[in-house]
Amino acid sequence: MWDSLGTRLTADGVTPISRSVLVKDLETDDGHAFESASPLFLAAGDRIAFADGGLVVVRADGARLTPAGGWATRRGPGSPRRR
Numbered sequence: 001m002w003d004s005l006g007t008r009l010t011a012d013g014v015t016p017i018s019r020s021v022l023v024k025d026l027e028t029d030d031g032h033a034f035e036s037a038s039p040l041f042l043a044a045g046d047r048i049a050f051a052d053g054g055l056v057v058v059r060a061d062g063a064r065l066t067p068a069g070g071w072a073t074r075r076g077p078g079s080p081r082r083r
Helices: none
Strands: 021-027 032-042 047-051 054-058 069-073
Touching: 032 054
Parallel strands: none
Antiparallel strands: 021 032, 032 069, 047 054
């Protein structure tokens, strides 16, 4: 998974993010993207995963967030590749 600045993130729900990032969208390796309704601050130590059709962020203290947003296709006929 990639954030909008091209930073590689692992969205397995287990691997913590190594550094803090501010993201608007997260693109999967297969060309789909979760577009957050507003910019999302991911702190070092947060873990991210996809569940129930959306994004789940588990903070280092155990708090769970489910940011508002939706899915979009980034590649395919007429879609620019974003990397």
